[in-house]
Amino acid sequence: MKKYLVTGGAGFIGSNFVNRLFNELSSKESDFEIHCIDKLTYAGNLANISKEARESKSFVFHEVDINSTEVDVILGSNQFEYGINFAAESHVDRSIDGPAIFVTTNVLGTTNLLNAWRSFQNNRFIQIGTDEVYGSLQVGFANEQFRLMPSSPYSASKASADLIALSYRHTYGMDVIVTRCSNNYGPNQNSEKLIPKMIEAIQANHDLQVYGDGSNVREWIHVGDHVSAIMQIATAIKPQSSVYNIGTGVELTNLQIIKLLQDKIKYSESKVKFIADRPGHDFRYAIDSRLLREEFGWKPAIDLNEGLDGLISL
Secondary structure, X not given: OEEEXXXXXXXXXXXXXXXXXXXXXXXXXXXXXEEEEEOOOOOOOHHHOOHHHHOOOOEEEEEOOOOOOHHHHHHHHOOOOEEEEOOOOOOHHHHHHXXXXXXXXXXXXXXXXXXXXXXXXXXXXXXXXXXXXXXXXXXXXXXXXXXXXXXXXXXXXXXXXXXXXXXXXXXXXXXXXXXXXXXXXXXXXXXXXXXXXXXXXXXXXXXXXXXOOOOOEEEEEEHHHHHHHHHHHHHOOOOOOOEEEEOOOOEEEHHHHHHHHHHHHOOOHHHEEEEOOOOXXXXXXXXXXXXXXXXXXXXXXXXXXXXXXXXXXX
């Protein structure tokens, strides 16, 4: 029986990955297990995983903190085709208010997983990162060799996790790969994030609060495209790199995203309210994802307008 490990699998990106993996495996085989580890914090919800998957004998759920010794029990009792670590504290505002939990989960939790993986597993471990580790770019794009310049407690904790993961690859010869993706949007995203937050505000006839003047730039990718890239990396026989950027090249300011949503839902521009900027707010994230595209032939399939229309119709 083939088994797969997904940590943080009840969260936004993790649940989309679990749903895709379950659907793909179900279409071609019946004897498999997807083991999902999730602490079920405010950002995790089992309902994010499809009812078909949740009720299947092929889905095994562990309500476990990745810092727990229970991780050793799970990894010591199963052999996995690969493991993917989506588990993370991931909201910049929360990291500004309380950095400690970000270090605990993102740095120490990742280290605990890597230690268990080293002890009990032989196959690939993928650490899911973020483009925010490269810091703010006025111009140009960050490739995989770009210097790391994280500026928030969140991005600093993720950069630390990346470096620890890569050190296990170098020191212990483990098959570890780090991915760094641009801003995700799509189904199951927590309402603290920009796009679902604005959609909810519009639907509730509330003001649309925008940090600063709304000129901060982000590169946007639908979670479905992110998941498809991870699946290709996870199953590649001999990847050429230890780090892959995943991006679309589609850059918009926060204000442009909000106006796009307003146009789609026919919502008054007068509802936009500019508020005091976030401390240390990075101006622009932008990555060069040519390595992924050239090696795997990957490219995004979901147009931004199409993706937003799908969210609005939910």
